Amino acid sequence: MRHFSVQLSPDRKPKPEVSTLRFGKSFTDHMFLMDYDPERLWHDGRIVPYGPLSLEPAAMVFHYAQEVFEGLKAYRRPDGAVQLFRPMDNALRLRDSCVRMGIPPLEPELMVEAVKALVEVEESWVPDAPGASLYLRPFIIAVDPALGVHASRTYLFVIIACPVGAYYPNGLAPVRIYVEDEDVRAVRGGTGYAKCGGNYAASIRAGERAQAVGYDQVLWLDGVERKYIEEVGSMNVMFRIGGRVVTPKLTGSVLPGVTRRSCIRLLEDWGVPVEERLLPARELFDAAQSGELTEAWGTGTAAVISPIGELAWMGERWTTPRGDIGPLARRLYDTLTGIQWGTLPDPYGWTVPCASASGML
Numbered sequence: 001m002r003h004f005s006v007q008l009s010p011d012r013k014p015k016p017e018v019s020t021l022r023f024g025k026s027f028t029d030h031m032f033l034m035d036y037d038p039e040r041l042w043h044d045g046r047i048v049p050y051g052p053l054s055l056e057p058a059a060m061v062f063h064y065a066q067e068v069f070e071g072l073k074a075y076r077r078p079d080g081a082v083q084l085f086r087p088m089d090n091a092l093r094l095r096d097s098c099v100r101m102g103i104p105p106l107e108p109e110l111m112v113e114a115v116k117a118l119v120e121v122e123e124s125w126v127p128d129a130p131g132a133s134l135y136l137r138p139f140i141i142a143v144d145p146a147l148g149v150h151a152s153r154t155y156l157f158v159i160i161a162c163p164v165g166a167y168y169p170n171g172l173a174p175v176r177i178y179v180e181d182e183d184v185r186a187v188r189g190g191t192g193y194a195k196c197g198g199n200y201a202a203s204i205r206a207g208e209r210a211q212a213v214g215y216d217q218v219l220w221l222d223g224v225e226r227k228y229i230e231e232v233g234s235m236n237v238m239f240r241i242g243g244r245v246v247t248p249k250l251t252g253s254v255l256p257g258v259t260r261r262s263c264i265r266l267l268e269d270w271g272v273p274v275e276e277r278l279l280p281a282r283e284l285f286d287a288a289q290s291g292e293l294t295e296a297w298g299t300g301t302a303a304v305i306s307p308i309g310e311l312a313w314m315g316e317r318w319t320t321p322r323g324d325i326g327p328l329a330r331r332l333y334d335t336l337t338g339i340q341w342g343t344l345p346d347p348y349g350w351t352v353p354c355a356s357a358s359g360m361l
């Protein structure tokens with residue numbers, strides 16, 4: 001285990017009431033920082049009081065968006081211990097995202113150790129209310145003050161943490177979705193498979209427009225032919241069609257989600273055939289018309305499973321047969337959250353101990 005210096009904050013914020021928490025709005029007392037330059041490489045990992053960063057207005061991240069991020073959670077088990085869910089998967093994806101964005105990759109082990117070190121210091125911030133967790137947001141930004149379009153020489157790696165409540169406090173409410181046929185979020189050969197802010201910036205306008213006309217989010221089509229389904233909002237997407245589950249394959253424009261991968265593994269173990277392939281919107285709506293489409297849901301770290309209640313595309317409309325989360329989506333949600341919070345056994349070795357109830361392992 002690497003040694004990171006720790007500067008404890010003299011001020012401790014009051015812990016917000018879990019029922020009032022909104023996703024990503026309140027942050028803990030500390031954050032993790034680490035610097036990169038070409039001489040010392042990644043160095044000076046440290047935990048310091050949470051607070052504003054001081055950056056030059058010319059810092060490259062502000063101009064050319066050379067940055068990457070991750071999202072994962074720490075969960076309080078019934079025995080009081082704290083665990084992470086597949087943190088190495090996030091660390092490997094962060095490395096891949098760095099490579100795509102021309103950022104010197106961070107060793108995956110280092111990211112996991114940094115996350116564990118921060119969670120240990122912030123152990124008292126990991127909520128124990130049902131469905132609540134500590135969301136961790138590692139990110140790397142280019143900090144050279146320079147306006148030339150090239151890779152930065154210096155970078156900052158940061159991890160911040162925020163307690164989050166159940167994503168859907170009133171249960172798993174199905175969302176209303178329409179197929180976006182104007183904007184695209186990513187293209188093959190672009191940055192879709194990397195977790196970088198630009199992909200999310202490109203998605204914001206469509207989400208706002210969807211909400212203005214009474215939908216919750218959009219279903220994204222591929223950027224080349226505007227034909228194949230890619231993602232839903234900021235999540236991967238799965239459809240139960242007949243006796244199978246179909247999910248868009250990772251063509252380069254789709255994010256390789258950790259929850260997506262976990263769902264595929266569970267479904268295969270349950271004997272449900274999973275097809276990772278190109279899925280034309282036409283085929284999906286044909287399956288909707290024939291009654292073969294019986295469930296649809298998004299998968300992601302923040303919400304785990306987000307059931308889709310309605311899909312609209314060029315005058316055609318599908319609504320979930322039961323107006324509620326379907327049985328397969330429900331089983332995935334219950335199994336994944338059971339493993340994550342330690343109320344179910346973890347036969348896959350997905351969970352990683354992180355801190356004991358006293359804050360130190």
Ligand code: COI
Binds near residue numbers: 071302
């Ligand atoms: C997730 O579903 O976890 C996401 O990646 C969305 C996140 C950017 C809030």
